[in-house]
Amino acid sequence: MSRKTILHMLTPLRQMSPFDVNMALDAGYDHVVPYCDVTLSDVTGLVQDAVFSRPPDVGIATGVFIAGRDTALALDMIDAARHAMVPPFEISVFADPAGSFTTAAAMVAKVEKTLDKLHGSALAGAHVVVFGATGVVGYCSAVIAAKEGAEVTIVGYDGIARVEAIAKAIKERFGVAVTPADGSTEERKTALLGEAVVLLAAARAGVRVISAEQLRGATKLLVAADVNAVPPSGVEGLAVNAKADKLGGMQVVGIGALSIGNLKYKVQSGLFKQMIGAEKPVFYDFQDAFALARSLEK
Structure with missing residues (x-):
């Protein structure tokens, strides 16, 4: 089966940020699909639709990105996405609301x-x-x-x-x-x-x-x-x-x-690339962003 990389981008806002769309595509995703006005209660269903639509060996090529402008909500959405996984059906998740985490x-x-x-x-x-x-x-x-x-x-x-x-x-x-x-x-x-x-x-x-x-x-x-x-x-x-x-x-x-901002750009792009190249599902929030930023500054 063709292993196209697909990123589903979720935001509780009316529009997805063009900045994040561009970053994801430039990092190497084949397809990026935005979903707007997403509530916390929507996350489980959306993630499981993404999870079950591809066999486990291709599922790792699927990712979810969580946007918005609310730290607590973004972290809650990561938790909801994590709990929506049904091993071996799993995908990767990365939150960066308003680019604030990076x-x-x-x-x-x-x-x-x-x-x-x-x-x-x-x-x-x-x-x-x-x-x-x-x-x-x-x-x-x-x-x-x-x-x-x-x-x-x-x-x-x-x-x-x-x-x-x-x-x-x-x-x-x-x-x-x-x-x-x-x-x-x-x-x-x-x-x-x-x-x-x-x-x-x-x-x-x-x-x-x-x-x-x-x-x-x-x-x-x-x-x-x-x-x-x-x-x-x-x-x-x-x-x-x-x-x-x-x-x-x-x-x-x-x-x-x-x-x-120059380092922030490298961190966001780097986390997208890590998702694309991962051999098992990953979950990234601002603490993972800091680990990468720190390594880039050495």
Whole structure:
């Protein structure tokens, strides 16, 4: 039987991202089929239709990609897809909602390498402050850093209630602790930044969260990373193409959105290629994306 590679792309949104479609095809899939407005309850039926339509020895050439904009929902969809398998009828699954899983992985991997290269230090024990933690990139970055042993603070721009709920959800799902904090005023942001060794800026595009004056007062800060590529930058003075470049006359170095994005592209493409070449079913989320990003940065 012909072993055409087929990727079924599921999204809870009204449209599938053209970015993800292009990435999958450029990575080598023969056919890509989008499914929109997919709910969690739809996943089992769709996956089992894909599973049972091909014999087990060809099933490995079938994949499911989970998109959207919601971290928890994407992870729940992976779990639903995993439980829908009926061995030996199995296929591979990869989630990357809004490209956030691979973006978060790339950002943390870049920071980890910079800490090691410039300071001989690791994420373990480092105080990491995440701005934009209510978004998918910030959420995943916080989990990755916490699982690596960092002391992570997630900052809420609109008070502490939402980040408290996120911290509780992270503890329940991943077994790691992150500290919620109120960053609703400039004074509170300044105080939080004053204790940080690493700043991860994952706020909305075009939103500046940290000023140059606040950076100058952050005497412990070594690395700042920003995923915002839309002016103004999330961190003042941090260029989109910065590759561990010093910010002004300060000790802190910056990693810009394009530098992170270049690695993110390689990670997403790499995971698609691993799915295509796998000899048994694989299941990829942001933790797998981080493992690949870290290996690419060595």
